[in-house]
Amino acid sequence: MLERGEERGSAEPTVTVVIPTLNSAKTMKSCLESITAQEYPADKLDIVIADAGSTDSTIEIIESVGAESKFPITVVPNPLKTGEAGKAAGLKSAKGAVIALIDSDNILFGSDWLKRMVEPFGDKRVVASEPIEYTYRKGDGYITRYCALIGMNDPLCLFLGNYDRYSAITGLWTEMPHKADDRGGYLAVEFDKERLPTIGANGFLIYRSVLESCDTGEYLFDIDVIYELLDKAIPSEPVLFAKVKTGIIHIFSGDVKTFARKQRRRIRDYQYYNKLGVRKYPWKSHGRRGLVRFMLSCVTVVPLLLQSLRGFMRVPDSAWLFHAVACWVTLYEYGLGTISGLFGAKELTREGWKQ
Numbered sequence: 001m002l003e004r005g006e007e008r009g010s011a012e013p014t015v016t017v018v019i020p021t022l023n024s025a026k027t028m029k030s031c032l033e034s035i036t037a038q039e040y041p042a043d044k045l046d047i048v049i050a051d052a053g054s055t056d057s058t059i060e061i062i063e064s065v066g067a068e069s070k071f072p073i074t075v076v077p078n079p080l081k082t083g084e085a086g087k088a089a090g091l092k093s094a095k096g097a098v099i100a101l102i103d104s105d106n107i108l109f110g111s112d113w114l115k116r117m118v119e120p121f122g123d124k125r126v127v128a129s130e131p132i133e134y135t136y137r138k139g140d141g142y143i144t145r146y147c148a149l150i151g152m153n154d155p156l157c158l159f160l161g162n163y164d165r166y167s168a169i170t171g172l173w174t175e176m177p178h179k180a181d182d183r184g185g186y187l188a189v190e191f192d193k194e195r196l197p198t199i200g201a202n203g204f205l206i207y208r209s210v211l212e213s214c215d216t217g218e219y220l221f222d223i224d225v226i227y228e229l230l231d232k233a234i235p236s237e238p239v240l241f242a243k244v245k246t247g248i249i250h251i252f253s254g255d256v257k258t259f260a261r262k263q264r265r266r267i268r269d270y271q272y273y274n275k276l277g278v279r280k281y282p283w284k285s286h287g288r289r290g291l292v293r294f295m296l297s298c299v300t301v302v303p304l305l306l307q308s309l310r311g312f313m314r315v316p317d318s319a320w321l322f323h324a325v326a327c328w329v330t331l332y333e334y335g336l337g338t339i340s341g342l343f344g345a346k347e348l349t350r351e352g353w354k355q
Contacts, residue, residue: 014098015098016099021054025061027105027251036069050086084219101200133165133247146326190241
């Protein structure tokens with residue numbers, strides 16, 4: 001049986017926000033201010049930032065916001081540099097019953113965001129919660145708007161169906177098999193551990209005791225933790241996840257070149273850590289049909305244009321023009337990364353990395 005900790009079922013559990021960061025000066029201030037503006041008891045929320053050696057003004061921004069914050073902010077080192085290592089490092093210093101995994105490019109949507117996100121924990125069977133959408137704002141950059149509209153940061157997920165936020169193309173928040181019970185402010189969801197959506201990041205809340213029961217080691221890979229958690233679960237005691245009917249803003253700072261670099265990092269990191277044997281979720285066991293459909297759509301182009309048109313009809317925005325470009329860039333980077341991996345998988349260096 002999974003332990004949920006002493007505050008299991010509490011209306012306002014203690015929460016530690018864990019933020020991995022590396023040269024995040026462009027987004028850190030907005031991220032932290034959205035957290036420190038939360039309407040939550042001052043003695044029940046703290047923030048742990050795992051910094052990977054920022055050389056820009058990230059630390060100065062943290063200190064400035066921290067001086068005015070009613071919530072304590074602690075900075076811990078992340079010598080292994082990656083975001084997954086930063087989450088693991090932050091977890092080691094966390095004290096809250098619930099861990100909120102927030103990225104440095106996230107902005108919480110509304111001062112009641114945290115209260116809405118912890119509401120599902122009133123049900124003792126719920127172990128984690130996550131926003132059901134990325135908040136769309138007309139004033140954001142075109143790639144930020146595109147990702148919010150499509151409901152994912154990687155367009156390949158659209159073809160695999162394993163996205164975890166509402167998509168204006170499909171009108172769904174995921175195509176993975178699940179059972180959902182609508183409880184007004186959130187959906188209580190059961191997942192199939194063999195076919196999981198990409199849950200676990202960008203505003204994901206989970207009991208600390210549950211995280212610590214998993215073999216995270218020096219790296220906390222989001223979907224791997226969920227897979228391990230469900231693998232340990234007793235069939236007669238279903239584990240519930242809450243998809244809360246709110247959003248989170250995910251700022252993309254950069255251009256097409258930055259988008260390509262992030263896709264390159266995604267494929268290179270997966271191959272490297274999979275080769276080391278630290279990845280757990282069986283990605284290769286499914287998705288082949290979706291991958292073929294993705295490649296054919298990129299080559300023929302027409303399906304991509306039809307998807308863009310479908311999305312535009314739901315939410316008119318010029319950002320839909322980026323869809324085909326995003327898919328082509330992803331195909332190129334993933335294809336090149338896969339071929340390179342055949343000659344030896346290497347982790348993509350974080351030298352010079354910034355938001």
